[in-house]
Amino acid sequence: MGSPPRTEPTMDAEVPVQHRRRPSPGDRRSLAIAAAALLLAACTATTDETTPAPAPTPADVCSQEPSRPGQDQSLQELLDRAAADGPGGVAAALGRHGEEVRLCSAGRADTAGTPLKPDDAFRVGSITKTFVAVVVLQLVEEGALRLDTLVVDVRPGVPFTEGVTVRQLLNHSSGVPEFLAGEDVEAAIRAEPHRRWTSADVLESLDGRERAFAPGTAHAYSNTNYVIAGMVVEALTGRTVAENVRTRITEPLGLHDTALAPDGREPVTGFSPLFDPSGTTEGTSYLALGTAAGAAGGLISTAGDLAVFYRALGAGKPVRPDLLAEMTVSHGEGYGLGVGTVRLPSGMGFGHFGAIPGYTAQAVVRPASGDVLVVLSNEDDGLRGLSTTRVFHAW
Template identity: 40%
Template sequence: MSRVLRRTAFIACAGVALLIGCGSSSPAPLDRATDAHGGGVGSGGVGSAGAGSADPGDANAAPDVDCDGLSAELQGALDAAVEAQRLPGAAAAVSTGGCRWLGAAGVADAEDNVAMQPDDLFRVGSITKSFVAALALMLHAEGRLSLDDAVSRYVDGVPRGEQISVRQILNHTSGLFDFTSCDEFWSAALDDPTHRWTPAELVALAASKPPYFEPGQGFAYSNTNYIIAGLVVEAASGEPVGELLRARVIEPAELAHTYLDGAEAAVPGLVHGYGRSRGQLVDTTSAIDPSAAGTAGALVSTTGDLTRFYRKLLDGTLLGPAELAELTTWVDAPLGEVNGYGLGLSRRESQLGVEYGHDGSIWGFTSSSYHAIDSDASITVLVNLESGDAGRIVDELSNVLIMP
């Protein structure tokens, strides 16, 4: 098991599943842009009212949309993707043109051959970062923290914390070393998989290594940033981050199946996650305690909840106009298909137009969730294989939506 975990992704960089600690994403020069928005197999179904139904929450639903036909095409594409990538399973959600489709393919438990269901729970890795950034922006709106505050105002033990701003933590321009690139972290995590990590331990690991660059002088995706971000919002609010997430984001967005693992009681129904060793599946669902991911990647959710979250994050339900502008102030981010990173949010080009969301990878799982504002299309894909390519499936489902 340790050989599988050591060479596969832990908490992936936005935009592409990369090796441990996002090591293949070299630090890049900082290029800030200030434009906001303007700049089992066959188990799918559409809508809560049954296959082929229009989304009842979409007042602009087109009356001539063939939701039944779209459902069949999306399910076929998902089935084909699971087969092509040799995945144990995957679940997906698509919302567009008045149709809402939830689908699944493959298995949630390979040993007992349990079919995947559209509303199954997955670890979603770095998608957690969008939730934590939303919290920070809410506190910013209330004057409880400033994005330009030094992190040393809230958190002790951060190297050059007096020079690093909260904003630089949230958009990965701090230069802080990624603790998931530390051999010491992996040795300890694999020697004692039940060890409960404290944020201070994870920050100390990063502090033992030299920074990538001076604060604000480049971009380097680092999970350390979001461990610190969790500590910042706790210090600014005086509340535990798990309780804050539930009260300020999860419940207001009506996310019925989402929780921060390790900070809240687990909800039954988490699918099994897998790695591969010598061509064989290895169950890595609980290979490391979720505290090792914390506010950088410990969230558990469903395709439906994540699709709802990004829509509400971007439509002004959760954040006001000023905070949305901060959220979508981009720095150049050379992360695969991602070409910009805001505050816990990725931007990428697609055939549906500019998309906003995030990708994630954690032991046993990969994830990708994006919303294209101009085309009003949302796609979320969750995969229970840590070497799976959820983002590729997002693109394949996008192709279905643009077919004549």
């Protein structure tokens, strides 16, 4: 599973949409935007005054010539080249200037070579954190807690949380140590891949560890923060994090293919040597990995669902605009509350990166310009060569 992730919150538009590190169950990064139904761009030309021309197929839409002068790659060509050198593939959802979102894909969904489809499901790692932060902010809106509520006042007895606020969990300024930092959790998951982990199991792995720093004095990305945030949600609502995500976010927004593992659709095959030297996860149980990642990185989703979610978030729909403003203000190293700052060709936006063995993901959004981009891959390094600038210019 590799070393624990660290944030790289401000992404330049010219750098690839990927992280230069081995992925872990709970990963890192940033993204979001304004609500709209996902539709493929339709052709506006007509064959005569009364008979509209047939709408283009997804392949036609993705293969349209780039709108930016001097660009020689369509979006489909760009994705095809990105997928050409690896065993898996990539799916993308891209919308510019608030326009309808294009859904495109390239590469393979499994070892049999099944073509990857735009609506295939993927494990999306730490993009989960944005969803959990939204649930917490909804509870703030409902008056169930404040961002400055102490964790011990809601969930007493959780290790390393003395003096830690809910806000400090969400912006990684708590000093709570990273549960993935040692080899113990990785070894346990490898040894018992069919085991269902609980939050208590994750916290037990911290025995003997020390706090990284005093709460509020520094920032350090720690997946444990969101494991504990999930425990806070469950204590306040009496329901699991998965149930809260479903009833508060996915059902209201119509996200039919998004759920916390082990619920939801079966994702496409992930290609990674971290579980099996053969480089494929087929036949490998993700139960232990998905449930250990939990509220920090256990989400399964599609590019289309994530585009709807981040556009809705940018429009202030899952949370009030004032709480969205709180969420998207950097509290250290470019990270806010479940999202981080991201530079798009049109300016600064926000979003999140995700990585879990066999999968990488990026979701970015800029509400001011109406730009949204989601790129998902079923490889450890599947977003290689795809920068936000190149993808947007291939529109």
